[in-house]
Amino acid sequence: MKKCRRCSKPATLHITEIVNSEVQTLHLCEGCAQSYLSQQDQPDPDEMSPAAAKLIEGADLDELDHIVCPNCGISFREFRSQGRLGCPHDYIAFEAELMPLLENIHGATQHCGKCPKRAPDSSQRQYELIKLRNELRSLVEGEKYEDAARLRDQIQSLEVELAEDQPEANDKDDD
Amino acid sequence: MDLETLTHKSGEWLKGQGPESDIVISSRIRLARNLAQYPFLSRADDRVRVEIEESLGQKLIDLPLKKPLSYFKVHTLENIDRQLLVERQLISRELSDNHGSRGVVLSDEENVSIMVNEEDHLRMQVIHSGLALDECWNEIDRIDDLIESEVTYAFSQQLGYLTACPTNVGTGIRVSVMLHLPALVVTKEIQKVFQALHKISLAVRGLYGEGSQAMGDFYQISNQVTLGKTEEQLIQQVKEVVPRIIFYERQARTALVKDNREGLHDQISRAYGILKNAQTISSEETMHLLSSVRMGINLGLIDDLEIPTVNELFIHTQPAHLQKIKGTPLESGERNVARASYLRQRLSGRHPGEVN
Numbered sequence: 001m002k003k004c005r006r007c008s009k010p011a012t013l014h015i016t017e018i019v020n021s022e023v024q025t026l027h028l029c030e031g032c033a034q035s036y037l038s039q040q041d042q043p044d045p046d047e048m049s050p051a052a053a054k055l056i057e058g059a060d061l062d063e064l065d066h067i068v069c070p071n072c073g074i075s076f077r078e079f080r081s082q083g084r085l086g087c088p089h090d091y092i093a094f095e096a097e098l099m100p101l102l103e104n105i106h107g108a109t110q111h112c113g114k115c116p117k118r119a120p121d122s123s124q125r126q127y128e129l130i131k132l133r134n135e136l137r138s139l140v141e142g143e144k145y146e147d148a149a150r151l152r153d154q155i156q157s158l159e160v161e162l163a164e165d166q167p168e169a170n171d172k173d174d175d
Numbered sequence: 176m177d178l179e180t181l182t183h184k185s186g187e188w189l190k191g192q193g194p195e196s197d198i199v200i201s202s203r204i205r206l207a208r209n210l211a212q213y214p215f216l217s218r219a220d221d222r223v224r225v226e227i228e229e230s231l232g233q234k235l236i237d238l239p240l241k242k243p244l245s246y247f248k249v250h251t252l253e254n255i256d257r258q259l260l261v262e263r264q265l266i267s268r269e270l271s272d273n274h275g276s277r278g279v280v281l282s283d284e285e286n287v288s289i290m291v292n293e294e295d296h297l298r299m300q301v302i303h304s305g306l307a308l309d310e311c312w313n314e315i316d317r318i319d320d321l322i323e324s325e326v327t328y329a330f331s332q333q334l335g336y337l338t339a340c341p342t343n344v345g346t347g348i349r350v351s352v353m354l355h356l357p358a359l360v361v362t363k364e365i366q367k368v369f370q371a372l373h374k375i376s377l378a379v380r381g382l383y384g385e386g387s388q389a390m391g392d393f394y395q396i397s398n399q400v401t402l403g404k405t406e407e408q409l410i411q412q413v414k415e416v417v418p419r420i421i422f423y424e425r426q427a428r429t430a431l432v433k434d435n436r437e438g439l440h441d442q443i444s445r446a447y448g449i450l451k452n453a454q455t456i457s458s459e460e461t462m463h464l465l466s467s468v469r470m471g472i473n474l475g476l477i478d479d480l481e482i483p484t485v486n487e488l489f490i491h492t493q494p495a496h497l498q499k500i501k502g503t504p505l506e507s508g509e510r511n512v513a514r515a516s517y518l519r520q521r522l523s524g525r526h527p528g529e530v531n
Binding site for chain 1: 209211214215294316319323327331335336337340341344345348400401404405406409
């Protein structure tokens, strides 16, 4: 027995209509047939609803969902449903998707707190720089201009030091 | 330290000492860390979990921290013992309910707890009585350095310490202060406090953290943001807001006394009376009445009971504790009878076990 076109119940009514001189047959169960007949202007189930059309438009969201971390194999969709990432590399694999999320949660996307003492010396100082710039911002916000000026000098000399140490441009984050 | 000993004593953080300890129960700082060479736990199979737990467990035990330290393999513990540690705030519900190999290192005073294979590979916390966030930070910072000299953490230049959930990334820090706010609850001003805290993106949770209800008028205030600010800034934010909440709570208490001293005294004395005499009592009612009594002591309306005893009763009257104290599994109805009996003994000045 054929299944109802709108639900999974067996189709007991078969409605034949002529629409734009074309013959169409609908197989429906009793309940669906009644509601169909009472609302003749209801769109055909095959016709795309505006909501569905929108979904197709937003297909790139679907694409994002299918991005998979090459390291741990988790997909962005899995992360979205369980709220937990699969490995540290996900922060790189899903960077484009995660950055707006982090901005939303924390209002920032740059760490400026503690960093491991075992990190390479140059990145230690990069950190120092990030930290000092952050402090500078809060000093300026607090209108502590004298302290801010002192800190600015410190930042400048650290910048010079770092530039001398690293002749080649090396500001790319590593994994 | 074994769990039997633990059951009968109580942690340093319950001693009711330290600044503002009439309102601030405890201060706690935890850090979330992961090892660089392993997947996060959602992608760690049993074999990987065992590897992490075994290698970290040994390293943690050997840390040059104040001894003795105890290590518990949480997956080998009975349900009741896991629940005991949760009630004691020494492990999280997540660690208790997780599956696979996992563990926790505890210090004898119960100030330090380092969990292995919780939501992150490592969750370490330091907890102290009263308002003592600097102390907590100095200790946890040192512990973190010590662990870091033994392992390689997952860390990125841009995002800091990488965590399983993006809500913890960056510093991985949760700074929290547990407050007892009965007067703000009675005067219904607590909602205003919540709203104000929410605006400055601080979170409010109940006694047992995420999703738990505010039992006994206890509230934990903690930071939500973990990225883009230094640890010191995040600690400072909580430090700045707590004195204001303390001020409002004291103000509400003064108003309660001023408006209706006899009424308040009566209500507190009745609460104390029920606790001293009940023959069967639920955990919820106990928490509610203990909260009244605790405020009564602080207002000088009860003078024959000490704050540390009340603090301890909040913990020791919970289900796993009661069953451990009685030494036998108890159904809910039996627990209510055991709880009432335990309360009568403790509040009559006799130590349970002396007379039955």
